[in-house]
Amino acid sequence: MKTLLAGGTVISMDPAVGDLAHGAVLIEDGKIIEVAERINAPDAEMIDASDRIVMPGFVDNHRHTWQTAFRGIGADWTFAQWAKAMHGTVKPHYTPEDVYAATLLGRLEALHSGITTMLDWYHVAQGHPHEDAAVAALQEAPARSVFCLGAGWATPISVEADIRRVRSQLDGDGLVTMAWGLRGADDTGIDTLARELKVADELGLRTSLHTGGDHRPIDDMHRHGLLRATTTFVHGNGIGDDELRMLADAGSFLSVSPDVELKMGFGAPLTGRALAVGLRPTLSIDVVPSVGGDMFSTMRTAFSAQRGLDGGLRARDLLHFATIDAARSCGLGDRTGSITPGKDADVIVLRTDDLTVFPVTDPAGTVVSAGHPGIVDTVLVAGRIVKRDGALVGVDVAPLKHRLLDSRDRVAAAAGVPLDGTWSPQE
The missing domain is CATH 3.20.20.140 (Metal-dependent hydrolases)
Incomplete structure (x- = not known):
């Protein structure tokens, strides 16, 4: 299976690859195969990364x-x-x-x-x-x-x-x-x-x-x-x-x-x-x-x-x-951390058209000085798309939230902990 991220600003974090103002990243079987300004891969699922920053997770x-x-x-x-x-x-x-x-x-x-x-x-x-x-x-x-x-x-x-x-x-x-x-x-x-x-x-x-x-x-x-x-x-x-x-x-x-x-x-x-x-x-x-x-x-x-x-x-x-x-x-530098051919495709795609970061003149500077979770549009882990269009894929979050709330309330009750913002433990 192939995936092509096309048209984005690529911050690779790999000196040998560099950054691309308009680039593409080709992924196959979970691995990064190629990073270039243009990649012809008609058999790949294409993700339009225009107005996006593509960088390692x-x-x-x-x-x-x-x-x-x-x-x-x-x-x-x-x-x-x-x-x-x-x-x-x-x-x-x-x-x-x-x-x-x-x-x-x-x-x-x-x-x-x-x-x-x-x-x-x-x-x-x-x-x-x-x-x-x-x-x-x-x-x-x-x-x-x-x-x-x-x-x-x-x-x-x-x-x-x-x-x-x-x-x-x-x-x-x-x-x-x-x-x-x-x-x-x-x-x-x-x-x-x-x-x-x-x-x-x-x-x-x-x-x-x-x-x-x-x-x-x-x-x-x-x-x-x-x-x-x-x-x-x-x-x-x-x-x-x-x-x-x-x-x-x-x-x-x-x-x-x-x-x-x-x-x-x-x-x-x-x-x-x-x-x-x-x-x-x-x-x-x-x-x-x-x-x-x-x-x-x-x-x-x-x-x-x-x-x-x-x-x-x-x-x-x-x-x-x-x-x-x-x-x-973490001992994973040969698998993740940069957009490098041969590494696992752990990649995030960040919106640049959101008003909180627009206009993006310096991509790295913008990510650090103004970035926030709301601009995380797409996430891939080992080539698998796990977040798309701002939402996690294949995860029913609502029941998980209820489980966490039930857990918090039960533990707090058992420990005698107030949940009204007044708890100040003694040092």
Whole structure:
């Protein structure tokens, strides 16, 4: 089966392909076959991309999707309040059905906004049925996902058996793959962290780890030989410039969640400091109880915050962080993240005739400075059209919304949580 996207402005994110003011992208059997100004493919299904921008789908490499049902409830919370609310108060009442409903709607939301690849950083840690529910939800969503299985919040409990169990189910290269959400040495001790990294290497799993603070966590791992090119470090606020350089030297990745970091008091995002030592940052949403779930607003916050600090960054840098850099952090740089012949066709088509972005003079600048989910017209994942004319294809959203509302109301009632905007957890 062939699909031809014709007549659009192509932002490929591949230096060898470049950008095309008026170009075409030919897709066959899920792969990008050709990118050129004009392509003759009379046997292909043609999608008219006139007045559209064609670019790779976004990659969100860190989102706790199980919290989707409580969107917006923590807009005013500090980090301590979020931890108390989500982990200490509502999580104990989550059933597998609650995890499933939140994960599925959260993944569809991300897809709807143009995020074709997403790492779901799971730390519900309520048992095998909860894990299986999260995996099932990701498999139902027509998107590329990484199930990043972690333990509960700041718990020393081993999850090695869980990792091996789920790994046996996701031991392939399908749309849903697996990673390991590690805890830091502060939670488990350096010996446990070393053992878990060894197991991850044995199983061929990439890892993700929340870190930060001024107690030299990266230096500690460096001294013990635990830094890996297969690990993404999340946040990192408070670590030293020399520690960032250690990450760069090891080939590790950094995931910046600018909205959460600024709102919850983590400190300034590390975007510019990372670049200064040769470490390419990537971008992630984190938690939707506190921030928006789309990559447009995330790019904008990261851009504005860094420009306010030192005037650095250009709009295209943000697109790079949110596509090819993040894809590489997930170990998927050879499959997605750019419009490159031979890669899977994870592509989004953005409207340029919408009044909120019209007229488009600088396509990259417009996407970063003015883009929003409302301009995401078409989305393809591995060549499959999963959103067309602004609507998800083959998804009956209404009953899924009802399931999520029922889940939220049940969990809130069981936890004694008000849903009238007055909840302010004690720190």
